[in-house]
Amino acid sequence: TASPQFVGKGSEQKEQEVLALLDLLYSSVDSLNLTTLCVVPEQTCWAINIDVLFVQCGGNIFDAASLGLRAALYSTTLPQVSVSGEGIEMELDISDDPYNVWKLDISNAPICVTLYQIGHSYAVDVTEEEEACSNGYVHVGVLPSGDVSAMLKSGAGNLDPHRLLQMIETGTELGIEMHRQLDKLLQSEERTAIL
Secondary structure (H helix, E strand, C coil): CHHHHHCCCCHHHHHHHHHHHHHHCCCCCCCHHHHHHHEECCCCCCCCCCCCCCCCCCCCCHHHHHHHHHHHHCCCEECEEEEEECHHEEEEEECCCCCEEEEEECCCCCEEEEEEECCCCEEEEECCCCCHHCCCCEEEEEECCCEEEEEEEEECCCCCCCHHHHHHHHHHHHHHHHHHHHHHHHHHHHHHHCC
Protein backbone atom coordinates (compact mmCIF):
# COMPACT_ATOMS: atom_id res chain seq x y z
CA THR A 1 0.00 0.00 0.00
CA ALA A 2 1.15 3.53 -0.71
CA SER A 3 -1.20 5.38 1.62
CA PRO A 4 0.34 6.55 4.93
CA GLN A 5 -2.78 5.28 6.73
CA PHE A 6 -1.70 1.76 5.81
CA VAL A 7 1.84 1.92 7.13
CA GLY A 8 2.65 0.13 10.35
CA LYS A 9 0.89 -2.24 12.66
CA GLY A 10 -2.70 -1.96 11.43
CA SER A 11 -1.88 -2.17 7.74
CA GLU A 12 -1.28 -5.90 7.56
CA GLN A 13 -4.54 -6.65 9.32
CA LYS A 14 -6.52 -4.39 6.95
CA GLU A 15 -4.74 -5.85 3.92
CA GLN A 16 -5.54 -9.38 5.08
CA GLU A 17 -9.16 -8.41 5.65
CA VAL A 18 -9.44 -7.00 2.10
CA LEU A 19 -7.73 -10.09 0.67
CA ALA A 20 -10.05 -12.44 2.57
CA LEU A 21 -13.08 -10.49 1.37
CA LEU A 22 -12.02 -10.54 -2.30
CA ASP A 23 -11.22 -14.24 -1.99
CA LEU A 24 -14.69 -14.87 -0.53
CA LEU A 25 -16.37 -12.84 -3.28
CA TYR A 26 -14.64 -14.75 -6.07
CA SER A 27 -14.61 -18.22 -4.47
CA SER A 28 -18.07 -18.92 -5.81
CA VAL A 29 -18.01 -21.29 -8.77
CA ASP A 30 -20.29 -18.94 -10.69
CA SER A 31 -18.38 -15.66 -10.23
CA LEU A 32 -15.91 -16.35 -13.07
CA ASN A 33 -15.95 -19.20 -15.55
CA LEU A 34 -12.49 -20.55 -14.83
CA THR A 35 -12.77 -23.22 -17.55
CA THR A 36 -12.25 -20.43 -20.10
CA LEU A 37 -8.71 -20.03 -18.71
CA CYS A 38 -7.89 -23.61 -19.66
CA VAL A 39 -5.58 -23.92 -22.69
CA VAL A 40 -5.01 -27.69 -22.59
CA PRO A 41 -7.35 -29.55 -20.22
CA GLU A 42 -5.60 -30.81 -17.08
CA GLN A 43 -2.23 -29.53 -18.34
CA THR A 44 -2.04 -25.82 -19.11
CA CYS A 45 -4.08 -22.81 -18.11
CA TRP A 46 -3.79 -19.08 -17.71
CA ALA A 47 -3.15 -17.85 -14.19
CA ILE A 48 -4.50 -14.48 -13.14
CA ASN A 49 -2.83 -12.60 -10.31
CA ILE A 50 -4.37 -9.44 -8.93
CA ASP A 51 -2.55 -6.82 -6.86
CA VAL A 52 -4.50 -4.13 -5.06
CA LEU A 53 -2.62 -0.95 -4.21
CA PHE A 54 -4.24 1.71 -2.05
CA VAL A 55 -2.72 5.00 -3.07
CA GLN A 56 -4.96 6.97 -0.76
CA CYS A 57 -7.66 6.09 1.74
CA GLY A 58 -10.58 8.45 1.98
CA GLY A 59 -13.44 6.04 2.45
CA ASN A 60 -14.44 2.42 2.24
CA ILE A 61 -11.50 0.38 0.93
CA PHE A 62 -13.47 -2.87 0.75
CA ASP A 63 -16.00 -1.63 -1.76
CA ALA A 64 -13.34 0.31 -3.67
CA ALA A 65 -11.17 -2.82 -3.94
CA SER A 66 -14.08 -4.91 -5.25
CA LEU A 67 -15.00 -2.25 -7.83
CA GLY A 68 -11.36 -1.94 -8.89
CA LEU A 69 -11.03 -5.71 -9.22
CA ARG A 70 -14.17 -5.96 -11.36
CA ALA A 71 -12.95 -3.09 -13.56
CA ALA A 72 -9.52 -4.73 -13.92
CA LEU A 73 -11.07 -8.04 -14.90
CA TYR A 74 -13.31 -6.25 -17.42
CA SER A 75 -10.32 -4.72 -19.17
CA THR A 76 -8.20 -7.88 -19.06
CA THR A 77 -7.45 -9.39 -22.44
CA LEU A 78 -5.58 -12.62 -23.07
CA PRO A 79 -3.90 -13.62 -26.33
CA GLN A 80 -5.33 -16.44 -28.39
CA VAL A 81 -3.37 -19.67 -28.09
CA SER A 82 -3.26 -22.43 -30.68
CA VAL A 83 -2.17 -25.92 -29.74
CA SER A 84 -0.49 -28.30 -32.14
CA GLY A 85 0.79 -31.81 -31.54
CA GLU A 86 0.19 -34.07 -28.58
CA GLY A 87 2.07 -35.29 -25.50
CA ILE A 88 5.72 -34.25 -25.46
CA GLU A 89 5.35 -33.04 -29.06
CA MET A 90 2.70 -30.49 -28.04
CA GLU A 91 3.47 -26.88 -28.89
CA LEU A 92 1.64 -23.77 -27.80
CA ASP A 93 1.63 -20.84 -30.18
CA ILE A 94 0.70 -17.63 -28.37
CA SER A 95 -0.46 -14.91 -30.71
CA ASP A 96 1.54 -11.68 -30.59
CA ASP A 97 -1.16 -9.82 -32.53
CA PRO A 98 -2.61 -7.26 -30.07
CA TYR A 99 -6.03 -7.67 -31.74
CA ASN A 100 -6.10 -11.45 -31.60
CA VAL A 101 -7.25 -11.56 -27.99
CA TRP A 102 -10.23 -12.58 -25.91
CA LYS A 103 -11.81 -11.06 -22.82
CA LEU A 104 -12.88 -12.66 -19.61
CA ASP A 105 -16.60 -13.05 -19.06
CA ILE A 106 -17.33 -10.99 -15.96
CA SER A 107 -21.10 -11.00 -16.41
CA ASN A 108 -21.44 -12.74 -13.04
CA ALA A 109 -18.55 -11.08 -11.20
CA PRO A 110 -19.62 -9.69 -7.82
CA ILE A 111 -18.98 -6.41 -6.11
CA CYS A 112 -19.04 -5.64 -2.42
CA VAL A 113 -21.31 -3.25 -0.60
CA THR A 114 -20.27 -2.69 3.00
CA LEU A 115 -22.83 -1.41 5.47
CA TYR A 116 -21.81 -0.12 8.90
CA GLN A 117 -24.12 -0.23 11.90
CA ILE A 118 -23.84 3.04 13.83
CA GLY A 119 -26.13 3.12 16.82
CA HIS A 120 -29.61 2.14 15.64
CA SER A 121 -28.91 3.13 12.03
CA TYR A 122 -26.56 2.03 9.31
CA ALA A 123 -24.48 3.78 6.68
CA VAL A 124 -22.51 3.04 3.52
CA ASP A 125 -19.31 4.60 2.17
CA VAL A 126 -18.31 5.81 5.61
CA THR A 127 -15.40 8.05 6.53
CA GLU A 128 -12.71 6.86 8.94
CA GLU A 129 -14.42 8.80 11.74
CA GLU A 130 -17.78 7.16 11.00
CA GLU A 131 -16.13 3.75 10.81
CA ALA A 132 -14.63 4.32 14.27
CA CYS A 133 -18.17 4.88 15.63
CA SER A 134 -19.49 1.69 14.09
CA ASN A 135 -20.62 -1.27 16.21
CA GLY A 136 -19.81 -3.63 13.36
CA TYR A 137 -20.30 -3.99 9.67
CA VAL A 138 -21.41 -6.45 7.05
CA HIS A 139 -19.96 -6.97 3.59
CA VAL A 140 -22.58 -8.03 1.06
CA GLY A 141 -21.38 -9.60 -2.19
CA VAL A 142 -23.85 -8.65 -4.90
CA LEU A 143 -24.06 -10.15 -8.38
CA PRO A 144 -25.30 -8.07 -11.33
CA SER A 145 -28.60 -9.99 -11.11
CA GLY A 146 -29.09 -8.72 -7.56
CA ASP A 147 -28.46 -12.10 -5.97
CA VAL A 148 -26.33 -12.12 -2.85
CA SER A 149 -23.24 -14.24 -3.49
CA ALA A 150 -21.48 -13.81 -0.16
CA MET A 151 -21.82 -12.14 3.18
CA LEU A 152 -19.28 -11.50 5.89
CA LYS A 153 -19.78 -9.80 9.24
CA SER A 154 -16.81 -7.90 10.63
CA GLY A 155 -16.08 -5.60 13.52
CA ALA A 156 -16.22 -6.12 17.25
CA GLY A 157 -19.89 -5.40 17.92
CA ASN A 158 -23.02 -7.40 17.38
CA LEU A 159 -25.51 -6.57 14.67
CA ASP A 160 -29.23 -6.43 15.37
CA PRO A 161 -30.80 -9.32 13.36
CA HIS A 162 -33.74 -7.18 12.18
CA ARG A 163 -31.36 -4.40 11.16
CA LEU A 164 -29.11 -6.97 9.45
CA LEU A 165 -31.94 -7.99 7.10
CA GLN A 166 -32.53 -4.32 6.25
CA MET A 167 -28.79 -3.85 5.66
CA ILE A 168 -28.68 -6.81 3.27
CA GLU A 169 -31.71 -5.52 1.36
CA THR A 170 -30.18 -2.03 1.09
CA GLY A 171 -26.82 -3.50 0.11
CA THR A 172 -28.47 -5.52 -2.64
CA GLU A 173 -30.29 -2.48 -4.03
CA LEU A 174 -27.13 -0.40 -3.95
CA GLY A 175 -25.11 -3.25 -5.46
CA ILE A 176 -27.42 -3.50 -8.47
CA GLU A 177 -27.08 0.24 -9.09
CA MET A 178 -23.31 0.15 -8.57
CA HIS A 179 -23.04 -2.67 -11.13
CA ARG A 180 -25.13 -0.68 -13.58
CA GLN A 181 -23.08 2.49 -13.14
CA LEU A 182 -19.72 0.68 -13.27
CA ASP A 183 -20.67 -1.27 -16.41
CA LYS A 184 -21.91 1.93 -18.05
CA LEU A 185 -18.60 3.66 -17.27
CA LEU A 186 -16.46 0.72 -18.42
CA GLN A 187 -18.38 0.35 -21.68
CA SER A 188 -18.12 4.09 -22.32
CA GLU A 189 -14.36 4.03 -21.73
CA GLU A 190 -14.01 1.01 -23.99
CA ARG A 191 -15.90 2.75 -26.82
CA THR A 192 -13.73 5.86 -26.37
CA ALA A 193 -10.54 3.77 -26.48
CA ILE A 194 -11.66 2.10 -29.72
CA LEU A 195 -12.19 5.47 -31.40
